[in-house]
Amino acid sequence: MDLPVNDSLTAAEAVVTSRGAIRQVLTHASALRLEDLKLNIGTGPTILVMIAAWFLLSAYTRPSIRIAGAPVVGRRSKWEPDLSLLWRYTAQAREIIGGGAARFKDRPFIVKRHDVDWNVMPHKYLDELRLVSPLKLSSVKANTQNLGHKWTKLTHVTTSNLHFRVVSNKLTPDLPKYLEGIRRELDDVWADEVPRPTEWQEFDIQEAHRRLAGRLAAKVFVGHPACRDPEWIRVSVGFSMDVFKTGLLLRMFPPLLHPIVARLLPSRRAVLNDLEIAKRTLGPLMDKHREHVAAKARGEEVEEEEDILLHWMMDHATDEENKLDNMAVRNLFITLAAVHTTSMSATHMLFDLCAHPEWLDVMRDEISQVKRELGPLGSSPEAAPKHWLARLEKMDSLFVESQRMNLPSLFVPQRIATEDYTLKDGTVIPKGAKITWAARDHMHDPDVYHDPSVFDPMRSYRKRHSAPGLLNKHLASAASLDSLAFGYGAQACPGRWFSVGEVKLILVKLLSEYEVKFTPDRTTRPENLYAGENSFPDPSVNIMLKLREEPL
Numbered sequence: 188m189d190l191p192v193n194d195s196l197t198a199a200e201a202v203v204t205s206r207g208a209i210r211q212v213l214t215h216a217s218a219l220r221l222e223d224l225k226l227n228i229g230t231g232p233t234i235l236v237m238i239a240a241w242f243l244l245s246a247y248t249r250p251s252i253r254i255a256g257a258p259v260v261g262r263r264s265k266w267e268p269d270l271s272l273l274w275r276y277t278a279q280a281r282e283i284i285g286g287g288a289a290r291f292k293d294r295p296f297i298v299k300r301h302d303v304d305w306n307v308m309p310h311k312y313l314d315e316l317r318l319v320s321p322l323k324l325s326s327v328k329a330n331t332q333n334l335g336h337k338w339t340k341l342t343h344v345t346t347s348n349l350h351f352r353v354v355s356n357k358l359t360p361d362l363p364k365y366l367e368g369i370r371r372e373l374d375d376v377w378a379d380e381v382p383r384p385t386e387w388q389e390f391d392i393q394e395a396h397r398r399l400a401g402r403l404a405a406k407v408f409v410g411h412p413a414c415r416d417p418e419w420i421r422v423s424v425g426f427s428m429d430v431f432k433t434g435l436l437l438r439m440f441p442p443l444l445h446p447i448v449a450r451l452l453p454s455r456r457a458v459l460n461d462l463e464i465a466k467r468t469l470g471p472l473m474d475k476h477r478e479h480v481a482a483k484a485r486g487e488e489v490e491e492e493e494d495i496l497l498h499w500m501m502d503h504a505t506d507e508e509n510k511l512d513n514m515a516v517r518n519l520f521i522t523l524a525a526v527h528t529t530s531m532s533a534t535h536m537l538f539d540l541c542a543h544p545e546w547l548d549v550m551r552d553e554i555s556q557v558k559r560e561l562g563p564l565g566s567s568p569e570a571a572p573k574h575w576l577a578r579l580e581k582m583d584s585l586f587v588e589s590q591r592m593n594l595p596s597l598f599v600p601q602r603i604a605t606e607d608y609t610l611k612d613g614t615v616i617p618k619g620a621k622i623t624w625a626a627r628d629h630m631h632d633p634d635v636y637h638d639p640s641v642f643d644p645m646r647s648y649r650k651r652h653s654a655p656g657l658l659n660k661h662l663a664s665a666a667s668l669d670s671l672a673f674g675y676g677a678q679a680c681p682g683r684w685f686s687v688g689e690v691k692l693i694l695v696k697l698l699s700e701y702e703v704k705f706t707p708d709r710t711t712r713p714e715n716l717y718a719g720e721n722s723f724p725d726p727s728v729n730i731m732l733k734l735r736e737e738p739l
Contacts, residue, residue: 260286269299273299278717284597284628292309300720306616319677329602340459340462351681358685359682363572366689368406372403372406380399385734387702393724400530402414408518408525419465419468423522436454462512462515466512469515472497501514528595535590536589536690539588540703550698553579584645584646593722595721599671604620630669666679702733702734
C-alpha cells in the first residue's frame with residue numbers, strides 16, 4: 188500500500204477509470220477536456236473563448252522554476268514553440284521523457300507539462316537525496332499538487348503527516364495482526380465480488396480488484412460495520428477516481444485557469460459530494476470512540492474493536508487534525524493510495540500470467556508446496572499470513588518483475604524544494620522546483636537489467652538465491668536504487684509491506700480456486716495506456732474465469 192506522503196502516490200494517481208476518457212486523452216489531447224467541460228459551459232463561443240485563453244495563458248502563466256543550465260527536451264525541432272510541446276505531452280510523454288533520459292544520463296533536463304516544468308534528475312543524485320528531510324524536499328507537496336489539492340480539498344494532508352505516521356507507527360509494526368484480519372475479511376467478502384462459474388465466464392477483474400481492495404482497506408481503517416457499508420465502499424473507491432480525473436484535467440491547463448476550470452468539472456463536484464458522505468459515515472464512528480475513551484478514563488469496561496487505524500489517528504491527533512473535515516480527508520486519502528496501488532498491482536500480475544500462461548502452474552505449484560509444508564493459510568500460528576506469504580518467493584519475484592514492466596508512473600520519486608538546496612557537486616535546486624527521476628527508463632536500461640524488454644518473472648528469485656547473503660534482498664517490498672516502484676529513501680511508501688501482502692492474498696485465492704485466461708479475442712497482453720507520465724492497465728480488458736475442478 189502506498190500513501191500520499193511517499194513516492195508511490197503517483198502509482199495510485201495513474202488510475203483513471205473512465206474508459207472513453209482515457210482513450211480520448213491518448214488520441215486527441217483535447218477530447219477529455221472538452222467532453223468533461225461542455226456539460227457545464229455549453230457549446231459555441233464559450234468553448235472557443237476558453238480554448239483561445241488556454242493557449243494564450245499556457246505561454247505566459249505556467250511556473251518555470253528550473254535548475255540552471257538544464258536543457259528542455261522533447262522538441263521536434265529548435266523552432267517548435269512551447270505550445271506545441273505542451274500539447275503533445277499528454278499523449279507522448281513516454282517518448283519525450285525517454286529521449287531526455289537517453290541523451291542526458293549525467294545531468295538534469297527539463298520536461299515541460301501544461302502546469303509545471305519537471306526537473307528530471309540523473310540517477311546518480313538519487314542516493315544523495317534519499318535522506319533529505321521532507322521539510323526541504325517534500326514528496327507530499329509534489330504529489331498533492333498533481334492531484335489539484337487546492338480544488339480537491341486535499342490541502343489538509345500537506346499541513347501535517349498524521350496519515351503517514353499511522354502507517355509507519357501502527358500498521359507496519361503490527362503487520363502480522365492486520366494481515367490476518369484482512370485474510371479473514373477476504374474469505375467473507377469474496378463471494379460478494381467474484382462469481383463462481385463452472386463454465387468459462389467473462390469478468391471485469393479490474394473492478395473486482397478495486398472493490399476487494401476497498402473492502403480490505405476499510406476493515407483496517409474503519410473496522411466493522413463500516414467496512415461492510417456499501418456507501419462507504421462506493422465512496423472510498425469513487426473518491427479516488429474522482430480525484431485522479433480532476434487532477435489529470437487540471438494538469439492540462441495553466442494554473443491561472445484552475446479556479447475557472449475546477450469549478451466546471453463534474454469530477455470535482457463528485458469529490459465534494461464524496462467528502463460529505465465520508466463525514467456522515469465517520470462522524471458517528473468518531474463520536475463513539477470518544478465515548479469509549481471517556482468511559483475507559485472513568486474505569487469502565489467497554490467493548491470496542493481493536494487496532495482500527497481511525498482510532499489510532501484520533502488518539503494521536505492534534506485538535507485541528509481531529510476535526511471531522513480534516514479526518515475525513517485523511518482517511519479517504521489513505522484509502523486512495525491503498526485501494527489503487529493494490530488493485531493495479533494485482534491486475535498487472537494477472538495480465539502478465541494470462542499473457543504467459545506457462546507461469547500459472549509454477550505459481551500454483553509453489554502455493555501447493557507451501558500449503559503442504561505449513562498447512563492451509565491461517566490454519567495455525569505457523570501458517571499465519573506473514574510467514575505463509577513470505578514463503579511464496581516465486582510469486583514475490585513475479586511481483587517485482589510485473590512492477591518493473593508496468594511501473595505506474597514514468598516519474599518516481601517526486602519532490603518539491605521548499606528552499607534552495609545545494610547538492611555536493613554544487614548543483615542548486617531552487618526553491619519551488621519540482622524534481623523527479625525517470626524511473627521507467629532506468630529500470631529498462633540494459634546496463635541495469637539484462638534484456639530489459641523481456642518479461643522474466645524469476646529475475647529477483649535468481650538474484651536472491653545467487654548467494655546466501657542475498658536471501659532477504661530483491662523483494663517486492665524493497666525500495667532500492669534499481670527498484671523504484673515504491674519510491675526510495677526516507678519518504679518511500681511506508682505501507683508497501685501491507686500492500687504486497689494484500690496482493691498476494693488476493694492472487695493466492697484467485698489462482699487456487701479458478702482457471703484464468705484472456706477473452707477469445709485477445710492473444711497477447713494488452714498494452715498499458717499512458718496519460719502524461721501516468722501509466723495504467725487498459726480498463727476495457729476483461730478476463731475469462733471458471734472454477735477449477737480440483738482447487739488447491
